[in-house]
Amino acid sequence: MGRLWRREFWRLATLVAAGVLVGWPFAAIPTGIAAALLLCLAFHLRQLHALYQWLTQRAQEEPPAASGLWGELFDRLYRYQKSQRLTQQRLRSTLLRIQESSEAMRDSVVMLDRHGALEWWNSAAEQMLGFKPHQDRGQHITNLMRDPRFVDYFHGRDYREPLTLPSPIDDSRILQFQITLYGVDERLVMARDITRLHRLEQMRRDFVANVSHELRTPLTVLAGYLETYSDMADQLPPRLSRGLSQMQAQTDRMQNLVNDLLLLSRLEIDQGGRDDGPLDMAALLEAVRRDAAALSDGRHVITVECEDPRALVGSEQEIRSALSNLAFNAVRYAGEGRHIVLRWRLRGDGACLEVQDDGEGIDPVHLPRLTERFYRVDKGRSTETGGTGLGLAIVKHVLLRHDARLQIDSRPGRGATFRCVFPAGRLREIQSAQRA
Structure with missing residues (x-):
């Protein structure tokens, strides 16, 4: 490229020198130089016009014939256009394959832009969700999916767990929705038919x-x-x-x-919520402590710590059942002479109910399956202690009905902590709770 620029420079210098020579006999050297420069400008304008015509009208054809710097420019632009066309073809082919594969899926696939408007969906979405190709494109998804549970799920931006709802066009079909974030706040909505x-x-x-x-x-x-x-x-x-x-x-x-x-x-089966009310957590912890002490029969040291003065809004029967199951498990499996603590404490995103012991602990390999029905870490010991294998499954369902989650921290020889984490929306100041 440097060689071409030097050639253009010498071409311009030669043209100017020719203008000087032509104007010298007539004592009109400036005029000769001006004429030479005008001739050079006219040449470049002609090449620029040819470039404009090619780019706007004949971009698919071969570039105009030219030499020197303009010829190199035409060739580079032509090669760049060819590479861009090949890239576009590959992208179109890839997009077509993605659309064809999405069309072949039985699950609904819906693409949303960063504002939540519908951009594209497959035919399964038309059958499951009732989207119409010529009417709904560009509509916000909550204008078409108006179930309050879906609206809360969509705006909540917590898509770790799927959402199960009836189809908006057929109540007999049950769909499971899963939303995935990608790109610049764009969303991919997938819906599976789980009716069976x-x-x-x-x-x-x-x-x-x-x-x-x-x-x-x-x-x-x-x-x-x-x-x-x-x-x-x-x-x-x-x-x-x-x-x-x-x-x-x-x-x-x-x-x-x-x-x-x-x-x-x-x-x-029960949706819950009908018997929810503010619970005095100190009194509840003390009641469960007495039940656990009766089961322990003096073999453990059981204490209560109530660090959060706020009340928990929930079903007293269900919360007591969950806490009792955790406390009774600690009595059965911690080992004799151990210290068990029932604790209600403040947490950054709400509050939590804890049952902590300094017993034998649990191998982490068992933790993901502890809430499964009838799952036992030690089948022989569980049978001897009289457990049913359903206690933690009951705890899990109680917490789900109270918008809470169960966390388990344990290591062999370091005891175990079972933590029920409740959101801030489930908490009430004790004064307002007593007035209620």
């Missing part, structure tokens, strides 16, 4: 609830007769007395299991 899974889950809940309910009557009859026979234990042979005590223990365990299953079924 929802019905299977409903059948499972109904089955568990019905079977548990049906088991209550025979268990009550069996427990009644066993209690009667226990009163006559002195009249029975020793061999039968031992069998009678084992049957009583297993009957009590079965009754506890049925009661926990019924409670879980109610928590899953």
Whole structure:
């Protein structure tokens, strides 16, 4: 490129020298130079006009013929245009493949701009969500998806968990929505049809609830007769007395299991909120402490710490059930002579209810599965302590109904802390709570 510029410079110098030579005999050197410069300007204007015509009218054709610097410029622009066209073709091909693959998906795919307006969606979204190609493009998604739960989910910007809702055009279809942020605050909305899974889950809940309910009557009859026979234990042979005590223990365990299953079924089916009210956390902690102390029978040191004066808005029966399950688990599994603390304390984003012990602790490999039904870290020890394996599942569902989450911190030999974290919206000052 430097060689071309030098050539243009010498061409201009030669032209000016020619103008000087032509004007010299007539004593008009400035005029000769001006004429030479005008000739040079006319040449460059002609080349510039050719460039403009090519770029605006014949960009797909070969560039105009030119030499020197202009020829190099035409060639570079032409190569750049060709590379840009190839890049655009590749991008169009990629976009077409993405759209074709999205069209082939059974799940709805909706692309939103940074304002939340609809940019593109596949045919599944038309079937599931009722979007119309020629009417809804550019509409804000909350103008079409007006369910308050979806609106709160969309504006909440917390998309870690999916949202389950009925289809806006067919209440019999259950959809699971998941929103992903990408680009400059743009969103990708995906919706899956989980109607079949929802019905299977409903059948499972109904089955568990019905079977548990049906088991209550025979268990009550069996427990009644066993209690009667226990009163006559002195009249029975020793061999039968031992069998009678084992049957009583297993009957009590079965009754506890049925009661926990019924409670879980109610928590899953009932939407909750009807019996919510401000709870005196100090009194609640003390009541649970007394129950845990009775279960411990002096084998543990159980204390209460109430650091947050605010009241928690929720169901007293459910919160007490969750706290009792955590406290009873600590009594059963921490080990004798351990210290157990029931604590209600302030937290940056709300407040939390904690059950902490300095017992044997839990291997972190088990923590993700602790809230699964019937999951046991040590099956043999759990059977001996009389646990049903449903306590933490009950805690999880109670917290979900109270907009809270469960955190578990534990290491082998360092004890365990079970933390129920409640949002600030669930807290009330104790004065206003008492007036309410």
